[in-house]
Amino acid sequence: MARKRLKVLGRQEAGTFFRVPTSVLESAAYRTLSMKGKSLLLDLGAQFRGYNNGHLSPSWTLMRQWGWSSKQTLQRALEELLRAGLLEKSRQGGRNRCSLFAFTWLAIDKGTAGAWLDVQPTRVASGLWRRRSEEIAKNASASPIVRAPCPDNRGSDARSAL
Secondary structure: OOHHHHHHHOOOOOOOOOOOOOHHHHOOHOOOOOHHHHHHHHHOOOOOOOOOOOOOOOOOHHHHHHOOOOHHHHHHHHHHHHHHHHHHEEEEEEEEEEEEEOOOOOOOOOOOOOOOOOOOOOOOOOOOOHHHHHHHHHOOOOOOOOOOOOOOOOOOOHHHHH
């Protein structure tokens, strides 16, 4: 009864949501992405329905509706996500078929009829992003990001901490 009331009053959001674990967001693979790569990751997340991982399409026709204005920028962002291991190709596109992709922190789903994949559905996520993060961390000469504590509002000590 309470859920129905919230929905009627317009206080409850309807629809799906896109879950990205904080371990992915804190990984070197994600932190080294450009803003375009992060934008494409979120735009592909908008296509995710909870049962269609492996059936995500960054085709120009779809992405133009999401505000992408350059095919080259879209292609570079896609290549960046593939290099970082956050996406993997589940179907190679060709004549009259688009390429399809999957998030690597989720298992690949069986999908719907007519959308055949080049890979088999999985029960466990590939975790490719984790292996790529380890490679990036080994090759990086910079130290990892360390979060500084928030300064107190105690007069001159707070100003000197900045």
